[in-house]
Amino acid sequence: MTSSSSRWRALARPPLTPLLVLLALALLLPAFVAAPARAAAASPAAAAAAAPSAITEGTVVWGVRASFRQYIGAGGITVGDGLTTNDDGEFVFDVSGGSYDADSKRLQLDLVGSVHFEAHEGALDMTFRNLELVLEGERPAILADVTSRALTGELVDFGHVPVVDIPFEGKAPQLAGGRTVWTGLPSVLAEETAPAFAGFYQAGSSMDTIDIDYAGPGGVPVYTAENVVASGAPMYEPAGAIEGLASVSNVVADTARGVLHVQHVPAGENAAVLQAYDYTTLAPLPTPTVPAANQAYPGMVLDPGNGVVLMAQGSTLAGYRYDAQAGYTPVTVDTTVGTVVEIGYDAPRDRVLVLGTSGLAVLTHDAAEPTGYAVTAYTGLSFSDRESVAGVSATAVIATAASARKGARYIRLMASDKTLVATPIPGVADEKANQPGQFDQPTMAFRDNTGVWLSAYTGSKIRVAAVDGAYRATGPWLRASVGSFLADRKEHVTNTAIMLDFSGRRVRVWKDDGWADINVPNLGSGSFFNNLGGDIGTDQTVFVASTTDDDRRVLRFRLKGIAPTATTAPADATVQLDEGVVRKDVTLTTEFTDADSLRWQTRLGSTGKFADVPGATGPSLTWPATSDDNGRQFRVLATNEHATATSPTATLSVEFFPRVAAQPDDVATAPGDDALFKVMPAGNPYPSITWQRRVGGLWQSIGADDESVVVDGGFLTLRDTTADQAGLKVRAKLTNALGTTYSRVATLDVAEPSTVKRAIDGGTLTWGVKKSFRDYLAGPIAHGTVSLDGGVTQNADGTFAFPVTGGWSDPAAGTAEVRMGGTVRFTGHDGPPTCAVEHSPCLALRISDPVLRVDGDHGVLSPTWSPRTRPPTRWWPTRPSSSPRSTLGTGPQARTGSPPGRCRRR
Incomplete structure (x- = not known):
């Protein structure tokens, strides 16, 4: 597996050209001579695989961190190499190249530009160059060549490292018109780069969001991290299938009677039928099919009390009672509550709840009735499509709908006048939803062994209960990975529920607080007709329809075991570091059942990547907490033969005495x-x-x-x-x-600016000539060298520091002259084909004794060039990465509107 921080750069060999043209290309057109290329021809096997799509145009907008930019100020931020900013001060990086892999959904973009931050008279001196963005399952990040000045004054080269990690879970791009657009991707400071910020921010700190817009394909990367499930998650394995079915719209599992009811359209026909299959063998039972035309929501629901399959038919219910000899016997139940929009089974009271457009009907078993049901209708409230209901007591239910207007409601059934009285349930909106105002409202209501849960479109769930006589949320959302869940099916013995994902083509199984996703192979875009093509039996076997054109089946998944269950989760902890205290131990504990091994993991912040704590494999962990650990999170991974499960996450809060970071x-x-x-x-x-x-x-x-x-x-x-x-x-x-x-x-x-002309007798001027030229000499074409003489030194970033030998500054006139000493020699291209042997090295350039002359708001840097005279290089205030930087000795500087010695080449 290739790390996201890896980069490869192959230099293409240019055509044979005269020395002057080569030198001009090296100085002026580095992209031409440094273009990436594949050196070897692809193998037949590689050619057979789909090649990544090249990305050549786009932009990435990222501001590092708004508060950091504000603190540094515009005068301390320098952009270069083609980087621009928008009206908000964010950096707008053009995309110079990249690729997208359709199999892994991995995106890699090379970004144009560099940015330099400087404050506190150079004590903060940080530069990002050669940025790239990588969205992948291993480690999504923005990477860069990072240099920063340490507290000792030394310029530290961090290398090409992640600057920020990009936790994109729950995000997806917009694809339209041949373009891919990601908006609002979160970013957090990477551990590798945090020291470069000179103590301003700790690793895991939230940074600015990222917007990506490029021409080309895109998608959500495939996660390649360790497969970890929730504590107590039910684990499933394939267990057979019913083959050769078309357009399966409903599946109902009756475990007690050994029957699987499947609504489908037989091959070559147009009308749906209901057909019975053996629950164990999945063979069709020898009873005839019956028409079952309504394939729409809310689908078919089993009444476990009598084995009747119920289906909405306008304002009535169509019931299908199954007998092993006689087959299906249809019955029609008049609900008298308008068009039926939801059917639910209330197991504790063995009754059926029906929501209609004009009320709620309660169906109880009554052998004296021809239909087998006594119907009691309650009016006064209306219900709409995709509204879910769960019984609370004999006289109360909870209903919820994907609508901000309705939301979740506690509804009392008034026996005196057969009316309904609703009270809104507050605090149940899902802040993680992608569509606030509608799908942030719970879409499903169901019971488990301890009460009522609500679940939203995302697939997470939240418990509600009566508090001081009123129903409300009684805890935070129990989070699961984000999906698009619009319907559920439940079994009434263990109260295990499944949710059917509209777009992810998976089934989510909730057993108590544990959840697991079953990814259904070959699930076509037409599957989950109205999101109802699945069910769960009381033995917790899951059935789901797969209806691609070439794979039409009902798949069965059998419960094989339960993942380790956290009976005691590590708890959130708070430590205080008083004045002078830099470290304090904190101990976390956990307990699991059915676990063969444990290991602790930690991460900085709430969005980073968890990593194992070395040697931490027991039920407790003692951590030496420092101020940098504020917000650090911990979890425990427990493994058994079925899965590796995670405990809930514990967050460490570190309160510490105030200090001055800058x-x-x-x-x-x-x-x-x-x-x-x-x-x-x-x-x-x-x-x-x-x-x-x-x-x-x-x-x-x-x-x-x-x-x-x-x-x-x-x-x-x-x-x-x-x-x-x-x-x-x-x-x-x-x-x-x-x-x-x-x-x-x-x-x-x-004070008034000085008007006294003074001498300059010390300092340095930093200038890199041209970064691409230095890189060219070091590459495989020129095979060149750089040599220094006369006191010139080379910085960690490759630039050169020329010693100041003298000069003067005249503030009254706004002029200055600074003289430097020393020589930098560049050589390359040793002999043919570039030049004759007797002329080697073909490239021989010497730069000596630069002189900087400042006049008002501009300056001229004039070194001595060899072998031939070059025109003077003209500079203006505010430098990019390749412009000179001076640190001068005694003598005031001319007021040019920019920091002393800072110039920019125009």
Whole structure:
């Protein structure tokens, strides 16, 4: 399996060209000489497989993190290499290439551009280059070449690593017009890159969402992670099939009587029939079929009390009583509640509940009635399609519908006047639903051994019960993987239920709190006619119709066992780290039944990938909690012969004493300018921030009503500064429940710009010439080298640091000249076919003693070039990745509207 962080780059050999053209291509058109290519011809086996589709056009929008951009400020963010930003400040990456694999649904996109963040006079110095986006089942992520300056001042090269992980579960792309669009994909900071943020954010922190839009195919990647099921999940295996059926619309399982009732359209006919099959052998029983024309919702429901199969027929019920000798005997039951929209069996009271457009009917068994049922109708409420009902007591039911207008209702059956009185059940909307307002409402209601559950379109469920005399949700949603579930079937002995997935072509089985999905092979798009082509027997055997054109069957799945069940789940825990305390142990415990082995797993945040805790295989885990562990989650995986099951997830909350993640800097302004002080706090609970200034030897809090300042959390703006404010000292007070701390004292300097011409006698200028040129020399075509002399050094990112040998700065005139020493030599292409042997190396370029001349808002960098003179290189403020960066010694800098020494080539 290939890791998502792996990259391969093969360099295509260009045609034979003169040296000058090669050099121009290397400097100006790196994409041409560095285009990926396949070196070897595909094998016949590989050719037979579908090749990934090439992606050549698109955009990816991602802002890293909005609060981080706000803190850094526009002046500290530099985009380069073709990267742009939108009106919100998010980064808009063009797609330069990529691929989509139709089998695995893996998407890989190469992104154009680089972004550099700098703050605190270079203490924060972080760059992302060569970004790529990978959506796959193994580890979906945005990756980049990451460099960042450590607290020691050293520039650290992290390599090509995940920057953010992309937990896309529950998301799906929109496919239209030959384009694939993903919107609002979440992202969380990857563990590999968290240190590059200099302590601003811990791994697992939420970052900005991601939007993807490209020309080409797409889909939801196939998960390749370990197959883990819910605690106590029922595990199934295939157990035979009824072959040769067409258009199966309903299946009803009567375990007690050994009959499987199947509604289908026989081959060559147009009308549906009801046919009986042996429950054990799946052979057709020797009784005739009967017409059963209504294939629509709510489908067929078994009355286990008498074995009658009930089906809606307008305002009546069509009943089919089965006898092993006589076959089916039809009966018609008049419900008197309008058009029937739902049929449910209330097992504790052995009665049938019928919802109609004008009321609710209760059917009880009565041998004196010709139909076998006594009907009691209740009016006063109307019900609509796809409304579900579950009995609560002899005089109450719960009904629910996929409609924000109705939602879930507790309904009393008033015996005195045969009317219905409804009370809404609050707190049951599913916030994970993709369609709030409709399918976030529960669509199914059913009972289990301990009460009533409601389930929504997603396939999760939530318990409801009476609290202080009123029904409401009594716990959080019990989460299962997201699906599109519109109908369910239940058996009345163990109260195991199945849900039928409209689009995922699977059956979800809920047994108590455990759930498992049965993926049905060859399930065609016409299957689950009205989502009703399945049922579950009281022995928990599952039947489901598979109706592709070449595979028309009713499949049977038998329960083979139960996954390990967590009888004691690890509980959420909270630890407090007081002032000076950096670590405290926390112990979590668990208990499982039917488990052969245990292992603990953990992840940072709620959306990362779980990983095993080394050596943690017992019923308890002791974890040394630090502030970086706030939000960390734990779970236990238990394995037996049937499956590996997970416990519910426990979350660790770490409350810690406030601290300053980024101190405020001293600020220098000219009179009339605003001064901005910034602080980045850390702490849990998140600290409140109070800015203070020193007045007469005492610290005074700065109020929000002070018109001369603007206070915005960690930002303090002093407006229209004056010379009298020079020397003003400010600090930030950070407070949470654990205590208070203070930032360093920052000082304001307000002075007119210096007009004194001064000498510059130290420092460095950083310049990389051109990254693609450096990469070209190191590649398999040029086979070149780079050598340094005269005090020039090479940084971790490949750029060069030229030592400053002298110069001057004239602030009054807005001019400066900075002289550097040292030489960088580039060589490559040793001999034919590029050039004759006597002219080797064919490429020989020397850059020496650069001079930077600044005049107002632009500058000119003029190195000495060899073998031939090059025109001077012109630069403007705000640099991209290939422009120079200077750190100068004594002598003030000219005010050019950008930080000293920062220039950008136009």
